[in-house]
Amino acid sequence: MLEMILITAVKVFMVLSAVLTACAYSTYLERKVVAHMQHRVGPLYAGPYGLLQPLADAVKLAFKEDLVPDNVERVTYALAPVASFVPAILIFAVVPFSNGFTWFGYDIPGVISDLNIGVLYIFAMTSLGVYGIVLAGWSSPSKYSMMGAIRSSAQMISYEISYGLSIIGILIIGNTLSLTEIVAQQAAESWVFFGNWYIVKQPLGFLLYITCAIAETNRAPFDLPEAESELVGGYHTEYSSMRFSMFFIAEYAYMLGVAAVGATLFLGGWNGPFLPPVIWFLIKVFLFMFLYIWLRATFPRFRYDQLMQFGWKVLFPLAIANTMGTAVWVVLSGQ
Amino acid sequence: MAIEEKDLHINMGPQHPSTHGVLRVELNVDGETVVRAKPVIGYLHTGIEKTMESKLYYKAIPCTDRMDYLAPMSNNLGYCLAVEKLMDIEVPDKVKWARVCLAELTRLNSHLVWLGTHALDLGAMSMLLYAFREREMILDIYEACAGQRMMSTYIRIGGLAKELPSDFDKRVRQIIKEIPDRIDDYETLLTNNQIFINRTKNVAVISAEDAINWSLSGPMLRGSGIKHDLRKDNPYSGYENFDFEVPIGRNGDAYDRYLIRLEEMRQSLRIIEQCLDGMPEGPFRAHVPGVVLPPKEDVLHKMESMIFHFKIITEGFPAPKGAVYAGIESPKGELGFYIQGDGSNKPARVRVRPPSFINLAALPALTEGHLFSDVVCAIGSIDIVLGEVDR
Numbered sequence: 039m040l041e042m043i044l045i046t047a048v049k050v051f052m053v054l055s056a057v058l059t060a061c062a063y064s065t066y067l068e069r070k071v072v073a074h075m076q077h078r079v080g081p082l083y084a085g086p087y088g089l090l091q092p093l094a095d096a097v098k099l100a101f102k103e104d105l106v107p108d109n110v111e112r113v114t115y116a117l118a119p120v121a122s123f124v125p126a127i128l129i130f131a132v133v134p135f136s137n138g139f140t141w142f143g144y145d146i147p148g149v150i151s152d153l154n155i156g157v158l159y160i161f162a163m164t165s166l167g168v169y170g171i172v173l174a175g176w177s178s179p180s181k182y183s184m185m186g187a188i189r190s191s192a193q194m195i196s197y198e199i200s201y202g203l204s205i206i207g208i209l210i211i212g213n214t215l216s217l218t219e220i221v222a223q224q225a226a227e228s229w230v231f232f233g234n235w236y237i238v239k240q241p242l243g244f245l246l247y248i249t250c251a252i253a254e255t256n257r258a259p260f261d262l263p264e265a266e267s268e269l270v271g272g273y274h275t276e277y278s279s280m281r282f283s284m285f286f287i288a289e290y291a292y293m294l295g296v297a298a299v300g301a302t303l304f305l306g307g308w309n310g311p312f313l314p315p316v317i318w319f320l321i322k323v324f325l326f327m328f329l330y331i332w333l334r335a336t337f338p339r340f341r342y343d344q345l346m347q348f349g350w351k352v353l354f355p356l357a358i359a360n361t362m363g364t365a366v367w368v369v370l371s372g373q
Numbered sequence: 374m375a376i377e378e379k380d381l382h383i384n385m386g387p388q389h390p391s392t393h394g395v396l397r398v399e400l401n402v403d404g405e406t407v408v409r410a411k412p413v414i415g416y417l418h419t420g421i422e423k424t425m426e427s428k429l430y431y432k433a434i435p436c437t438d439r440m441d442y443l444a445p446m447s448n449n450l451g452y453c454l455a456v457e458k459l460m461d462i463e464v465p466d467k468v469k470w471a472r473v474c475l476a477e478l479t480r481l482n483s484h485l486v487w488l489g490t491h492a493l494d495l496g497a498m499s500m501l502l503y504a505f506r507e508r509e510m511i512l513d514i515y516e517a518c519a520g521q522r523m524m525s526t527y528i529r530i531g532g533l534a535k536e537l538p539s540d541f542d543k544r545v546r547q548i549i550k551e552i553p554d555r556i557d558d559y560e561t562l563l564t565n566n567q568i569f570i571n572r573t574k575n576v577a578v579i580s581a582e583d584a585i586n587w588s589l590s591g592p593m594l595r596g597s598g599i600k601h602d603l604r605k606d607n608p609y610s611g612y613e614n615f616d617f618e619v620p621i622g623r624n625g626d627a628y629d630r631y632l633i634r635l636e637e638m639r640q641s642l643r644i645i646e647q648c649l650d651g652m653p654e655g656p657f658r659a660h661v662p663g664v665v666l667p668p669k670e671d672v673l674h675k676m677e678s679m680i681f682h683f684k685i686i687t688e689g690f691p692a693p694k695g696a697v698y699a700g701i702e703s704p705k706g707e708l709g710f711y712i713q714g715d716g717s718n719k720p721a722r723v724r725v726r727p728p729s730f731i732n733l734a735a736l737p738a739l740t741e742g743h744l745f746s747d748v749v750c751a752i753g754s755i756d757i758v759l760g761e762v763d764r
Contacts, residue, residue, distance in 0.1 A: 076502035181383050185405075185745070258496060259568055336562070338569045339496025341746045342405050 041144065049150050050131075057130050060323075061290040062092035068331045075335040099286075102279040107179055110276070114177035119277065119284035122170020125163040126288045129295035132156040134218050136308050136315045148308065148315065149218055156217040157209065160299055161202055164254060167292055168194040171256075171273045174285070178276035186272030189342055190256060196349040197253040197260075203357035204246035207364035208236050208303055217299075221307035235306040242360045244304045246353060248329070251296040253349065255289065258334035260345060297326030380408050387416045391494040391749045394759030398736070398752070402745055410740045410748060412733055417763040425723040429689030430456055431530050433723070438524040440727065441761040443486050446472075446479040446515075447703040449528035454609055455699035455710035456530045459692050460664055467655040468532045469611035474545065474648035475518070475528065476610070476701070477641040481552070482511045483704035483756075484634045484641075491631070491753035492563060495572050500562065507555055514544050531665030532658030542649055549646050556638055564632070573627035577739040577751035580625055587735040590728050591706025592633045593755060597625035603702040610701075614651075615644050627754035634756075664690045689718035696722075705729050705756050725764060729757040 066081065066089070073080030081088030106115065136148030153159050168191055175187020212220050224234045237244045253260040274285045301307060301322035308315035340348065386397035395416035401409040421440055425433040437448035450472055457464065489504030512522040517538040519527035527534050538544075563569045579589070584597040594601055602619040604612040620636035622629025659665050662681055671678035684690075692714035700709035706728025715721035732755045739751040 072498075076499045077506055078502060181381060185381075189405075261496070335499045337497065338492065338563070338566065338572055340568055341572055341744060343744060344568075344571050 045144060045146060046150065049146070053130055053135070053150060054127065057127060057291060057294065058287070060294055061287050062096065064290045064294060064327060065095065065286075066092050067327060068334075071328065071331045072335045075332075096283065099283040100280055104279040104281065107276050109179040111177040114173045116281075118170050118174035118177060119281045119288070120170075121173055122167060123284045123288040123291070125166035125170075126291035126295055129160055129163045129291075130298065132159055132217055133295075133298045133302055134221050134307055135298075135319050147218070152216060152218045155215045157205065157215045157220075157303075160217075160295075161198075164201070164292070164296070165194075165198055167288070170285070170288065174277065175273040178273075180276050183273050183275045186275070190273060193256070193260065193345060193349075194254060196346055197250045197353070200246060200349060200353040200357045201250035201254050203354075203361055204243050204250055205303055206357075206361045207240045207243040210361070210364050210368050211236070211239060217302050217307075221302055221309065224306040225309050226311065231309070231311045232306065235304065235309075237304040240304065240360070240364070242356065243364075244300075246357050246360065247300055247304065248326075249353060251300060252330065252333065253345070255292045255296055257289075257293065257330055259337035259339050261334075261339060293327065293330055294323065297323045297330070300326055385748065386413075391490075392752060393490060393757055396733075396752070396757065396759055396762070398748065400745070400748065405745045407740050407743055407745060407748060410737045412736050414730075414733070414759075414762050417759045419760075419764065421764040422723050422725060426720055429718055430692060430720065431685070431689060433720070434529060435524065435526045438526055439760060440725065440764055441483075441703065441705065441708070441729065441758045442523055443758055444479045444483040444704045445523060445525045446475045446528060447483075447701060447708060449526060450476050450610065451699060451701045451703065451708045451710050453528050453530050454701060455697055455712045456692070458697040458699050459695065459712055459714050460530070460661075460690075462531050462659055462661050462664065464532055464659045465655045465657075466611070466653040468657060468659070470648050470652050471533060471537055471657070472528055472610050473612060473615065474645055474652075477644045477648070478511050478514060478545070478548070480641045480704045481548075481638055482508055484638050485511075487634060487704075487753075487756045488559065488631075491750075491756075492569075494749045494753040495569065497563065497569070500559065503555070503559065507552055510544075510548050510551070514541070514548075517541065517544065529658075529665075531661055532656070536657050542652075545645060545649055549642050549649075552642060553639065556635060560635065564635075570628060572746075572750060573631060573754070575624065576627045576743070576747050577754055578624060578626045579735060579739055583735075583738060584625065587731075587738065589706070589732050589735060591702070591704070591732070591756075592630045592637070593706060593732045593735070595620065595633055596622040596630040598623050603700055603707055607700070609699070615647050617644050627750050630754045691716060691718050692720070700726065703728055705758070705761070706732055727761045727764065729755075729759075729761040730764075733757050733762055 069091070070080040070088075081091035084090040084094045106112070131150045132153045134149035134152070138145060138147040140146070171190045172187050175183045175190070178184070208220065209215065212223050214220060224236060227234060232238065274282055277285060298319075301319060305322045308319040310318035313321075380401040380403050383400040383402060384397060385400050386392040387395040392398065397413040397416065399409075399411040399413055400407055419439070421436045425436050428436070434449055434452060437452045438445040440448050485504040485508045489501035492500030515525050515527070516522045517540070519525035519534060579587070579593070579597055581597040581599050584594050584599065590601070598621050600619055600621050603609070605619055617640045618636075620633045620640070622633050656668070658668070662677075663684070666685055667675075667678035667681050672682045694714055694716045696711065696713045698709055698711045700707050707726065708728055709726030711722070711724040711726070712720050713722040736751060736755065739755075740748045
């Protein structure tokens, strides 16, 4: 028993540090990739190739003065960054990152907790993220923050539904809510190593998932809550120092979380030939992150009403159709 | 208990990422819908018109650079044309050609900045960097001509400040070669991008009638379908010798204005090419003793020239009594200079008709009843420079 607790504690520590490091280096990745897409060079001076830039940023933010404007609701104001940050990190508790390994004679599964309702858990955590944003907008005495929060809650609630529906197809086919089992179902059966990945069986579901995931994480072109050209900073306009950086890390943690879940559900998780499972998993997550950044460098931003229309009139019916189609197909093919 | 409903009052600016400077817009919004929009200006007021009245005629030229700092050469040209009209100076053909060439480069410069910032306002951040990369080539030419990249003061009364640089032709031809491809690239990023179309089509619409009533000019007017371009309708500086089209829009929305400005960039390149091909030989300054500086060679060797040079530099030249108005088609619209001479060596009154200021006045008409996000799009598509709005 004690060993189990110890093993889990070690794993939690490792995953947590990996995720936080990944968050920090996602900012580096984003700055570098966007810079090269825009004929710039990006961070260059902090360390070789600017590799220490995330560290420098973190130190700078930590040493900034923590400005709290007058008239804030102090409790919610202090709570909001935490409420945004914690659920984002919690997503990684159920994401299988490897097929497991043996250390000191113990068989250790490659996931912190193989929850049998893992998918539901993930969606619960992703939805919680909106609270941080709403609370931040609500407690800041700023109109821009409030508008950002209102936009964000409307947007996240609208896209939540399509987001959930986009993966129902997988649940119907796979008949499970456990992420570990979903990954196991996508294992290679022949030399076509991606033949069993759910992206092959659920291409529409995959596209819907990507689109909704970007909207869900408030990233370009759906980054209305923090549309800097309109709302200055959106919900985090009034935040500074570590509180701001918590929002910042939370945003990247959500991106990574959504990317990890997408890689698990649609791209076969850690499955892949030749390379170690962890590497395959990281490659797939990286591809998702790259897509995020690529879109940000390319597209203009949606307008609020168009975003809602797109969510309810395009994505929602498509998601319903995908679900229905999958259900009919499963019944007819007798699986 | 009755809940009181009232509109949310937002001060957009004077420090805001997308008001293009220190414009402040007082907005009353109901949810996301703008009920009332009121542009408040004056945060960049520097008293340029008044300053010009206290300066010798030729010393007022640097003031014009600082109005529309994205199109310095156009401002120089407008002012110099007005003074030349007052003084009745006819400039050599070479000067005319060079001025047209520089004015069109300035149009490219201004439109590139507009394109980058407008796209950035709508969230397409890469466009800004691409546009500024191209603008760099034009600024390099400014630097080669005048030694300054932005405040060029290159066009002077009766001619140019100095001879065009020897590699002018080569540098400009490089631009003619490269920029069309780049404009095509922009089009692939924006013109057929559904999000961009959604954001700009039927947004910030102004009808032809309203556009005239608001006294709009430039792409704002042509976007509504009115073919009015001073380069065609009231040619100055030899524009009648050049072959180019004036693009007009149909709907008067932000998308049409976007297309017009892109097409104007292409037409500018056409004009520039014709300029280079037909650039006449000759002096770069008119020969008007006592008003326009004599050639440097003469100043060093001829007594009269040296005296003229000294007199012009120290006490300027007296202009006749009377008032003139000269308008040019600046990148942003009709830029006019009204100058009143009272017989002394300083203008009695200088009044500028700034296109940005007059176009900006239509902002409430463009945005009221529309969405908050459209305000940003409208400000961007008007293409204002606050230096020119406030003067």
